[in-house]
Amino acid sequence: MNANTLWSLRLGFSNRQANKIEEMGIEKFLKQSFSTRYKEQLPSFIDSEPKTLAELKEFKLNVKNAVSEEQRKILKKQINNSIEFKKWWIAKMQDNEYPLREKMVLFWHNHFVATSQKVKVNYWVYQHNQLLRENAFGNFKELTKKIIRTNAMVRFLDNIDNKKDKINENLSRELLELFTIGIGNYSETDIKEGARALAGLGLGNNEAKYRRQFEDQSDKTYFGKTGNWKSDDLVDMIFEQKNIPYLITRKILKWFIYDSPPEELIKYYGDYFRKVNFEIEPLLIKIFTEEYPKKNAGSKIKDPLLFIIQLTDELQIKEYGNGLIAIFLKQQGMDLLNQPNVKGWDGGNLWLTSQIYLQRNKTVDMLSSGKILSRKTTEQNTEVVTAIDRNFEKTNVAVAFDSNENNKQIIEELCNRLLFKTNDSMQKDMEMILKYDFDAKEANAPNAVLRLFNYIAKTPEYQLL
Template structure:
């Protein structure tokens, strides 16, 4: 176990939040890790995101009857609203004092992955996830399963007696709860029958539609009865493999991709015994000595969102056109509310390829105005959500959309070891090579250290 409080605090903030915030730098060696954790897990008032206008048409049948021009207008507004929702979620990650909630919401947003165009549905699901992020996993599972976003994305609106749609019934076990290999094809078929009739009305609220529900007996995971959707989820939650599957995924995300099987087993047993208390699980992780062992520090590659928020949290920055952040999300391969598929975003080395690594390492220079952004997102209107790639304005010496408060930063970083603050892992070698590209100023030292491969680790 690492004994340095400074190192432990950096590690905790990199995993339980979106990184060190500017005002926290002086506290890294003054506050105890227990104090930082206490602040992170302290109960705070939940503030739902309410940025999507409520005049959006959410009934597909009605939308399909509109003429082409009206559809175009409506689709454009949907895209604009999704962009605003994306940026609001990003802002919560960046600035919210409820950092652990937002970090957990980021995790669950990738776990319960959906990708739909309806911004009201997206906002409702995001708020459901954020509100329950540190609560009870069973409550979260049921709330997400009944959300219009999930019901639409996995086609349960079309799941009806006599013509069952198995998409949701399969994914709820394979991806959301138990993992592949822990159920049979018969369980998929029988479970899907129990979810028949689950849908949503024109106002976007969950509905159980009796006329579409298969009320005959089903046999699921060894139990037989006239099950409905809630019954199926309850049976899934009684399976210890569910607690193990969720615990291992949380371990990979928050601790290390290389799982310590003994620790994961103990965590999952306690998670199951607590009736799936998420906050209790996270507290156990962050208070355990093994969490702070050297093998777990700097062992994870930052996702694009973690990289971007990490830079912006520690460097006070004015963003003149936040919509530019969408372009960077796309270029780096992680657009909020738009996962690649129902399995969500990848972990680890999947984030790195020849093009994304170069941009990741150049990001501090681009945002500091030292070099222009020379890349453009591919012409993929679906992924761009209708945005123009010309949003990022350029000037000869860089990007004029970001202004970093360097005078303020230089005062705070004066006489501090910059690399010790910014890096989780020590620089390879003696780090002298950084000075070859620096004028010796605090500004250039920070930019250069943020541009090294080691800064990609957390």
């Protein structure tokens, strides 16, 4: 696999940007990626959602007072809006000329987890998602302050139940353990005192707000400092700690390049992150430009989203809708907006269990043969469609190749595009598919190349980047 294709996959969701990276160079490509704009207009699926506490109260009252059939309709519409949310986001990932911002939104989404299933209010989940988009390349400390004051987060981590006379430690604990500094760098006292500082931070109209009757106004001692601290104060003190940069640099390296990032790189980039005052953009520039020349291909297993978008792109499938991608992601354990727990998707080897690998190979076979789910099937609730329910339609598929090349040249062309390495055994297998007398101009040549692609896409090496 050539470096530009590799980094197009790493910085996006397919190899569509490989030529741009080659033409512009990695630094100019990154600068262009950072300058991308995004629409702030509310998507249509949010229009009918409650957006204020008063509207939410009215919505709940309508559900409560409705007869069973009306209740089902109201709740079904809310579920469908959640599905439309996923499709809307997948479209943004696919349609963006410079997709790094959405790749970072997905990273932050898996760092500051707040699932749709628990938050239940689509508008709050959208606000959370949009905040990640706005601050994708901004300041980590400031983003942390904003995130813990979203309705989605205080709802997801139960801070709405955190009151001065009944403390709930969930948000305080995850702020330290998962969001900022990591296990081993704080005490149980810090968790308890932090929870007291967060007491009373509950739901508001546009963001979470403190309610005076539930606040703890007494002094708290946090990381050795005593005062009547609130949420921003906690974050400021956390970011003064020695080990603050390393949790996030580890996760960024793991998200983009290495499933097991070297400790020396975690510290090296972490020290730089502190030096630039926790600004994400310069950190990403340093990481990507310094890792780009290295021979580090094959160091990461593709996540399901990258796998399916690359697969449909290579097969030039136009009818494979975003609802189908959402179904595939859920089956593969990467359900957007609904991670399995507050830790998010662990990734790494968990993206390639025997079951997941089998599902991927079946999907390769299905799509390579031109089979996609029927429109009728995809119009069902995509959250509950299973493999047993599938009804298929046929579509045209094709893999791009140079018809002026011979068998070995076409094999090399596809390998450079799809595989981080090959071996003699694989080469022999591929030459059995495209034999020495293969004529790329014959009418059946595209089908032979399609068989070659099918073989490549089911190899363990194709699962890596």
